[in-house]
Structure formats: C-alpha cells, structure tokens
Amino acid sequence: xxxxxxxxxxxxxxLYLFTRTPIRLIxxxxxxxxxxxxxxxxxxxxxxxxxxxxxxxxxxxxxxxIFWDVLFRSQQAVAIYFLEDVWTRNVLNVFVAxxxxxxxxxxxxxxxxxxxxxxxxILSLISYGLYHFNILSLHWAxxxxxxxxxLFGWSLGMISTALIVRWxxxxxxxxxxxxxLIQPFxxxxxPLSELPAWMQWISASLPAxxxxxxxRAILKTGELPxxxxxxxxxxxxxxxAGAGWLFGHVLKVARIKGLLTKFASQ
Amino acid sequence: xxxxxLVADKITKRFGDFTAVDSLSMSIQPGEILxxxxxxxxxxxxxxxxxxxxxxxxxxxIQVFGKDLTKxxxxxxxxxxxxxxxxxxxxxxxxxxxxxxxxxxxxxxxWRQRMDELLELMEIPHLKDRVTGHLSAxxxxxxxxxxxxxxxxxxxxxxxxxxxxxxxMADKVRKAIRHVQREHGISVLYTSHNMRDxxxxxxxxxxLHKGKILTEGTPDDIKRHFAEESLENVFIxxxxxxDMVPMGAxxxxxEEAEAKAHAVAETGAEAEATTRAPGRKEGDASSS
Numbered sequence: 410x411x412x413x414x415x416x417x418x419x420x421x422x423x424l425y426l427f428t429r430t431p432i433r434l435i436x437x438x439x440x441x442x443x444x445x446x447x448x449x450x451x452x453x454x455x456x457x458x459x460x461x462x463x464x465x466x467x468x469x470x471x472x473x474x475i476f477w478d479v480l481f482r483s484q485q486a487v488a489i490y491f492l493e494d495v496w497t498r499n500v501l502n503v504f505v506a507x508x509x510x511x512x513x514x515x516x517x518x519x520x521x522x523x524x525x526x527x528x529x530x531i532l533s534l535i536s537y538g539l540y541h542f543n544i545l546s547l548h549w550a551x552x553x554x555x556x557x558x559x560l561f562g563w564s565l566g567m568i569s570t571a572l573i574v575r576w577x578x579x580x581x582x583x584x585x586x587x588x589x590l591i592q593p594f595x596x597x598x599x600p601l602s603e604l605p606a607w608m609q610w611i612s613a614s615l616p617a618x619x620x621x622x623x624x625r626a627i628l629k630t631g632e633l634p635x636x637x638x639x640x641x642x643x644x645x646x647x648x649x650a651g652a653g654w655l656f657g658h659v660l661k662v663a664r665i666k667g668l669l670t671k672f673a674s675q
Numbered sequence: 676x677x678x679x680x681l682v683a684d685k686i687t688k689r690f691g692d693f694t695a696v697d698s699l700s701m702s703i704q705p706g707e708i709l710x711x712x713x714x715x716x717x718x719x720x721x722x723x724x725x726x727x728x729x730x731x732x733x734x735x736x737i738q739v740f741g742k743d744l745t746k747x748x749x750x751x752x753x754x755x756x757x758x759x760x761x762x763x764x765x766x767x768x769x770x771x772x773x774x775x776x777x778x779x780x781x782x783x784x785x786w787r788q789r790m791d792e793l794l795e796l797m798e799i800p801h802l803k804d805r806v807t808g809h810l811s812a813x814x815x816x817x818x819x820x821x822x823x824x825x826x827x828x829x830x831x832x833x834x835x836x837x838x839x840x841x842x843x844m845a846d847k848v849r850k851a852i853r854h855v856q857r858e859h860g861i862s863v864l865y866t867s868h869n870m871r872d873x874x875x876x877x878x879x880x881x882x883l884h885k886g887k888i889l890t891e892g893t894p895d896d897i898k899r900h901f902a903e904e905s906l907e908n909v910f911i912x913x914x915x916x917x918d919m920v921p922m923g924a925x926x927x928x929x930e931e932a933e934a935k936a937h938a939v940a941e942t943g944a945e946a947e948a949t950t951r952a953p954g955r956k957e958g959d960a961s962s963s
Contacts, residue, residue: 418779425772498763505727506780507752664731670724
C-alpha cells in the first residue's frame with residue numbers, strides 16, 4: 410500500500426531546498442533558456458536561407474529543444490534527488506525511515522513533473538515571444554508526447570541511479586551523462602532516416618525517437634502519427650518495467666553488500 | 676518477563692572471505708539501554724546496520740517487536756528511529772524544515788507541538804529558524820536527537836551520539852537520553868567509544884570482538900569479569916591484546932581483583948594491570 414504522506418514529505422524536502430537556495434532556479438532555467446536561444450536563432454537564420462517549404466517546417470528545432478528538456482528534467486529529478494542525500498550525508502536517515510521503494514520513486518517522479526512543468530511553461534512562452542513558435546500547434550498530441558518523454562526520463566533516471574548506487578559516488582557523472590549518451594540515437598534534431606542502418610535499429614528501440622519523429626510529422630503534415638505514439642507507449646512500458654526492476658534489484662544488492670552504508674561514510 | 680523488543684538470532688555477515696559479524700545472538704528488553712561495545716572493526720556498526728535493515732544478514736534472523744525485520748521492514752521502522760554522529764540532516768534546510776520533513780515521513784500528528792516539545796527538551800528552541808548547516812557540533816547532535824525522538828520510537832538506535840562533543844555537552848546529551856528513556860520507557864541500542872557514556876547510560880553491555888560476543892552483562896559485571904576498575908581499562912586491554920575471554924570464565928575474587936587494580940593504578944603502571952588481570956593468557960606477546 411502506498412503512503413501518500415511519505416511522498417508528500419519527500420517532495421516537501423525538495424521544495425524546501427528551493428526556498429533556502431533560490432540560486433538553484435538557475436540550474437532549472439538558465440541552461441534550458443541558453444539552449445533555446447542558441448537553437449532559436451539558428452532556426453531563424455536557417456529560415457531566412459532555405460526555401461519557403463522548409464523554412465516553415467524548420468521550427469521543429471525549437472520544439473525539439475523544449476521536448477528534449479522534458480526528458481532531461483525528468484531524468485535529472487530521479488537521479489539528482491538521490492545525490493542530494495549523498496551530498497548532504499543524509500542517505501542513512503532516509504533509508505532507515507519507513508519509506509517503500511515505490512514511495513521514494515513516486516516522490517522523484519512528482520518532483521520531475523514539477524520541474525518539467527516549470528521549465529516547459531517558461532520555454533514555451535519565450536519561444537512564442539521570440540520565434541513565434543507555438544507549442545500548442547501540436548494540439549492534443551502535445552500531452553501524450555510530453556507524457557512519453559516523462560516516462561522515458563524516469564526510466565533513465567532509475568537506471569542511472571541504480572548504476573550510481575552499484576558503482577558508488579565515482580559514477581555520479583552518470584546523473585548528467587546518461588541522457589546525452591542516448592541523444593545521438595534519439596533523433597532529437599534530425600529524422601531517423603538520416604542515420605546509418607545500424608544506428609536506426611538502436612534508435613527505433615528508444616521511445617524518445619518515436620516522440621521526436623511524431624512531433625516532426627505533425628508539424629509537417631498536421632496529422633497525428635498514431636503509429637509513433639503506439640510505439641512510444643509500448644517501449645516505455647518495457648523501459649519502466651525494466652528500469653523499475655533494476656532499481657529494486659540494485660537496492661537489494663546494496664543491502665546485501667553494504668553499498669548504502671558506504672555512501673554514508675564518503 | 677515481557678517479550679524482548681529485539682531478538683537477533685545467530686546473525687552472521689560476510690563480505691567475501693571476511694566475516695564482519697559471526698553468529699551474533701542478542702536481545703533487548705523493553706525499556707533497556709543496551710550498549711554495543713568493541714574496538715574499531717569489532718563489528719558493531721555492521722551489527723547495527725543489520726538491526727536497522729540497512730544490511731541483510733548472510734545468515735540468521737532478526738525479530739523486532741516480534742516480527743521478522745526482512746518481511747515487515749517498513750512497519751518496524753515506523754516504531755524505531757536512528758541517531759548517529761556520522762550522518763547529517765540536509766544542511767541547507769532550516770531546523771524546523773528538517774524536523775517537519777522527518778515528522779511527516781514518520782507520520783507524526785501535531786508535528787509543530789511535538790517539535791516544540793523536543794526542542795525544549797534538548798534546550799535548543801532558539802535554533803528553530805537557524806540553517807542546519809550553521810549549527811555547532813553540540814547543537815547538531817541535539818537536533819539529531821530531536822529528529823530521532825519525533826515518532827516516540829519504541830526502539831532507538833544510537834551510533835556514537837556523543838562523538839565530537841565536549842564533556843559538558845556530552846553530559847547534557849547523556850542526561851537527555853536517560854530522561855527520555857525513563858519518561859517513555861523506550862529501548863535503546865547504544866554504541867560509543869566513550870566508556871563514561873556507556874557506564875552512565877547503559878543498563879547492560881554486549882562487548883564485541885572480531886564479530887563475536889566477547890562478554891556481556893551490566894557494566895559492573897564486565898569490569899568484574901576482566902578485574903578492571905573501569906570499562907575504559909577493559910576496552911584498552913581488549914584493543915591491545917585481542918584476547919578472547921570466554922563468557923562466564925572464572926575470575927578471581929572481585930575484591931582481590933579490585934584491590935590489585937587499585938594498586939596498579941596507584942603506581943601509574945596502567946598497562947601492567949592488563950598483564951595481571953585474570954582471564955589473561957600467560958605469555959601473550961602483546962602484554963609485554
């Protein structure tokens with residue numbers, strides 16, 4: 410049985426961090442805005458220097474920046490939440506508290522939704538103001554696309570946290586590196602067909618690829634690519650199940666090998 | 676006699692070829708403060724981590740409140756708590772924010788009232804709005820104690836709570852622990868390298884050495900067993916010799932042993948006491 414009071418407490422701890430250290434907002438907003446400005450002005454430059462048909466379509470680059478941030482923020486929410494406890498030497502206090510794994514993950518997912526909602530809202534407003542890119546032009550498909558990216562981000566977050574627990578603080582860099590390891594395969598800024606055949610196999614196995622392909626299809630044709638959505642949901646179900654199992658398994662291994670207590674003595 | 680709060684039955688923890696805890700059996704009675712002593716590497720932290728559910732024993736079982744710890748971990752943890760000198764609460768949160776979060780984690784009703792009571796008890800109500808990272812070691816320890824008492828635990832595990840405190844603060848903390856234990860009848864598992872702590876606070880002591888129980892009993896029993904005048908001398912003797920004194924081994928008449936220890940202490944030859952004390956192996960190289 411899930412205790413929502415526990416999830417509330419863990420989310421509250423995260424919110425208190427922001428009330429105490431507002432500079433953390435820089436991490437949430439600064440990098441996404443910088444990315445948006447770089448890709449946004451590249452888009453306007455390309456719009457002026459390409460044929461009329463492509464210049465309208467190329468705004469997908471701005472959509473890609475916003476969507477990529479959904480995936481990145483949700484992955485970060487899971488991985489960084491654990492590292493916050495490592496950095497403050499609070500790991501043991503958390504793991505001897507009556508918290509079920511599902512409640513711990515529930516809190517990190519909630520934090521992911523909050524982080525994503527904040528950055529996507531701000532990026533969408535800026536992109537509309539500066540580049541006349543309206544994310545709502547994706548219509549109702551926006552919601553399943555964003556939801557799929559959240560799911561995939563959570564899966565990556567669970568995988569990277571599991572690897573950090575298994576390999577120790579030396580593997581901390583995975584918290585940031587994991588999304589970028591899959592970025593070339595996720596077809597964020599180019600279509601799947603541009604990749605060599607061997608890469609396409611890998612790309613097609615990532616839910617994010619189908620979201621970005623679907624987004625480009627809507628912006629180009631105005632029609633919802635149902636196949637992409639079905640693939641994204643199907644793959645995400647598999648990734649969530651696999652990542653959840655890995656996370657639970659590594660926590661069990663950590664309790665056998667004493668890995669959690671090693672974090673406390675770092 | 677009431678049922679024990681905690682029963683560890685032949686728990687063993689191996690890390691590869693190394694055995695950190697070897698077939699340890701112990702129990703804690705309701706309202707008892709049990710000291711877990713031992714030199715560095717004796718296995719006390721490993722044992723405590725197993726009793727907290729942070730480590731799964733290689734062999735053996737742990738029952739807390741009559742329930743199996745592995746199967747009922749969350750249910751048991753709701754009624755226990757933990758205080759250690761080696762963990763921190765998030766340093767960038769205010770004192771009240773940390774207590775609020777942990778009160779909610781443990782499902783504490785009326786958390787404000789409970790927080791105020793505990794801050795008063797630990798004589799730190801003025802620190803409520805302070806940033807946790809700005810507290811002194813003594814203040815931080817007392818905040819940890821507040822956190823560990825938030826849920827009125829039936830069982831409290833304390834890992835060297837007075838480490839890094841000055842004698843005055845350590846005394847205050849010891850008194851606070853005794854006060855809480857008397858008022859609420861909670862059971863406490865207590866580890867410390869400060870033997871004064873142990874003598875003052877603990878009702879009973881389990882002395883671990885190389886993962887096994889070397890001896891157990893009240894602090895007076897232990898001193899009598901080793902014919903030492905203080906637990907500190909016992910500790911030093913075990914640390915330096917690594918002697919395995921079987922439990923229940925015959926000791927010299929307590930009065931004679933005490934007189935011998937006094938005589939040695941008066942000559943200032945403290946180390947000599949270890950060579951003369953009963954239970955010592957003859958010709959042990961480390962005794963010279």
